[in-house]
Amino acid sequence: MSFSAENTDISNENLEINLLIEAVREKYGYDFSGYSRASLKRRIKKTLNESHSTSISGMIHRLIYEKEFFDLLLLDLSINVTEMFRDPLFFREIREKVIPVLSKQSSIKIWHAGCSTGEEVYSMAILLKEAGIYNRCQIFATDFNEVVLAKAKQGIFPISNIKESTKNYQKSGGTGSFTEWYTAKYDFAIVESSLQKNILFADHNLVTDGVFSEVDLVMCRNVLIYFDRPLQNRVLRLLSDSLSIGGFLAIGSKESIHFSGITGEFEKFSHTRKIFRKK
Amino acid sequence: MRERHFSCIVIGVSAGGLKALTSLFKSLPADFPVPTVVVQHEKADSGDLLAEILDHRTALSVRTAEEKEKLKDGVVYICPADYHLLIEEDKTLSLSVEPKVNFARPSIDVLFETAAIAYGKELIAIILTGASSDGAMGLMKVMEHGGYSIIQDSATAYSSYMPEAALRACPDVDDILPLQEIPSRLISLCRKGSFCDR
Numbered sequence: 001m002s003f004s005a006e007n008t009d010i011s012n013e014n015l016e017i018n019l020l021i022e023a024v025r026e027k028y029g030y031d032f033s034g035y036s037r038a039s040l041k042r043r044i045k046k047t048l049n050e051s052h053s054t055s056i057s058g059m060i061h062r063l064i065y066e067k068e069f070f071d072l073l074l075l076d077l078s079i080n081v082t083e084m085f086r087d088p089l090f091f092r093e094i095r096e097k098v099i100p101v102l103s104k105q106s107s108i109k110i111w112h113a114g115c116s117t118g119e120e121v122y123s124m125a126i127l128l129k130e131a132g133i134y135n136r137c138q139i140f141a142t143d144f145n146e147v148v149l150a151k152a153k154q155g156i157f158p159i160s161n162i163k164e165s166t167k168n169y170q171k172s173g174g175t176g177s178f179t180e181w182y183t184a185k186y187d188f189a190i191v192e193s194s195l196q197k198n199i200l201f202a203d204h205n206l207v208t209d210g211v212f213s214e215v216d217l218v219m220c221r222n223v224l225i226y227f228d229r230p231l232q233n234r235v236l237r238l239l240s241d242s243l244s245i246g247g248f249l250a251i252g253s254k255e256s257i258h259f260s261g262i263t264g265e266f267e268k269f270s271h272t273r274k275i276f277r278k279k
Numbered sequence: 280m281r282e283r284h285f286s287c288i289v290i291g292v293s294a295g296g297l298k299a300l301t302s303l304f305k306s307l308p309a310d311f312p313v314p315t316v317v318v319q320h321e322k323a324d325s326g327d328l329l330a331e332i333l334d335h336r337t338a339l340s341v342r343t344a345e346e347k348e349k350l351k352d353g354v355v356y357i358c359p360a361d362y363h364l365l366i367e368e369d370k371t372l373s374l375s376v377e378p379k380v381n382f383a384r385p386s387i388d389v390l391f392e393t394a395a396i397a398y399g400k401e402l403i404a405i406i407l408t409g410a411s412s413d414g415a416m417g418l419m420k421v422m423e424h425g426g427y428s429i430i431q432d433s434a435t436a437y438s439s440y441m442p443e444a445a446l447r448a449c450p451d452v453d454d455i456l457p458l459q460e461i462p463s464r465l466i467s468l469c470r471k472g473s474f475c476d477r
C-alpha cells in the first residue's frame with residue numbers, strides 16, 4: 001500500500017504521448033488527440049529513432065523550441081502515401097456513374113479533402129477533361145500539411161510511378177492515351193498544365209477548420225481511417241454540411257459512414273465502392 | 280508452473296499461405312475462445328477473396344478486418360490487401376496506408392508490434408511459411424512484451440525463408456512446430472486455466 005495515488009492505469013509511454021499531443025496542440029494548433037493511437041504511436045517512435053532524440057519527453061522539449069522539428073514530426077504523422085487512380089474501380093464508378101449526373105449542371109464544384117501530393121486530384125481532372133466538362137468545374141484541393149500541398153501544386157511526380165499510373169488509368173476505364181496528360185523530363189513526369197487551370201490548392205485542417213464551401217462532390221479517401229470514431233463523426237458532419245442536396249460523398253473503400261450521425265442524410269449510390277448521395 | 284491466460288492470436292504468413300491457413304483453421308473448433316488476426320502478404324488488387332475461401336472451408340467465422348472493429352472471440356480477421364492492420368490498446372482494429380514495411384503492405388511486423396503492445400503476455404504470435412523476412416522483428420517485439428511465440432518448423436513449410444529468418448531473430452522462441460501440430464497446441468494453450476512452464 002502506498003499513500004500517494006499513483007495512476008497505474010496508464011503506461012508511462014502513453015502518458016508521454018498524451019503530453020506530446022497536448023504540447024503540439026497548444027504550441028502549433030494541430031490537434032491529434034482524436035487520431036487512432038496505434039498508428040500515431042508508431043509514427044512518433046519512428047521520428048524518435050530517426051531524429052536521435054533521447055525520449056518522447058525529450059521530443060517535447062525540442063518541439064517547443066524548434067519549429068523545424070515540429071515540421072519534421074508533422075510530415076511523419078500525416079501519412080501521405082497516395083497514387084494516381086488509386087483503387088481504379090473507384091475511379092471507374094466516378095467516371096461511369098457520378099460524372100454523367102454532374103454533367104447536367106452548368107457549374108460543378110468538387111472538394112478533395114486530404115489531397116496529399118495531388119495524385120487523386122489530377123486523376124479526377126483527367127476524368128473531367130475526358131468527359132468534356134472540365135471547364136465548368138472548380139476543384140478545391142486541401143490538406144493540413146503544407147509540404148505535400150506545395151508538391152501537389154507543382155504537379156511533378158517521379159517518372160518511376162508512370163507505369164503503375166498508366167495501368168491504373170486503363171483499369172479505371174481510360175481509353176485515351178495516358179501520355180497526353182504529362183511530359184517526361186529527366187526523372188520526372190510533369191502534369192499537363194491545362195489540368196491545373198481550375199484547381200485551387202489550400203491549407204485546411206479537417207479537425208480544427210470549418211465548412212470549406214458548398215460543393216457537389218466531396219472526395220475524402222484514406223483520411224478518416226486515421227481518426228477514432230468520435231472524430232470520424234465530427235469530420236463526416238463537416239463533409240455532409242459542405243454538400244449540396246443531390247451532391248456526392250466519396251470515401252475510401254475501407255471507410256464507412258455506418259456508425260456516424262450522417263447515415264440518414266445519405267443514400268447509397270454505388271454498389272461496389274463507398275459513394276453516397278445526399279438526400 | 281503458473282497459470283497463463285491468452286486473449287489473442289496473431290499470425291503472419293506469406294507464400295503458401297492459403298494452404299497453410301486452411302489446414303490450420305480446419306482443425307480449430309467453431310467455439311475457439313480467442314480472436315485470431317492474420318496478415319497474409321497479397322497483391323494490392325486481390326480483394327477480399329481469402330477470407331471468403333477460409334470462411335467456406337472451416338468451422339470458424341472468418342472475415343476481412345474492418346477498421347474500428349472490436350475483436351470478438353472465435354472470429355478470424357484477415358487483413359485486407361494494400362493496408363496495414365494494427366491492433367489498438369482498446370482491442371479494436373485500425374487500418375493504415377503507411378509506406379510499405381519490409382517491402383510489404385500489409386506488414387506482419389506492424390501487426391505484431393501493435394498486438395504486442397495491446398496484449399502483452401496474453402498474446403500468441405505465429406510465423407508460418409513465407410519468402411520474406413517480414414515478421415521476424417515483430418516476433419521479437421512480441422517476446423519482449425512477454426507474449427508466446429511459435430514458428431512453423433521450416434521443414435514443413437512451403438517456403439522456409441520466413442520461418443528461418445524469424446528463428447534467426449528469435450532463437451529463444453517458445454515452440455518450433457510442424458504445421459499439423461500447431462492447432463492442438465493452440466487449443467491447449469487457450470483452454471481456460473491452462474498451464475505452461477514459462
Ligand SMILES: C[S@@+](CC[C@H](N)C(=O)[O-])C[C@H]1O[C@@H](n2cnc3c(N)ncnc32)[C@H](O)[C@@H]1O
Nearest residue numbers: 078079082114116143144145205206207221222
Ligand atoms: C493517405 S493520404 C490520402 C491521399 C488521397 N486522398 C488518397 O486516397 O490517395 C492522407 C492525407 O490526409 C491528410 N490529413 C490527415 N489529417 C488531416 C487533417 N486533420 N486535415 C486535413 N488533412 C489531413 C494527410 O496530410 C495526408 O496527406
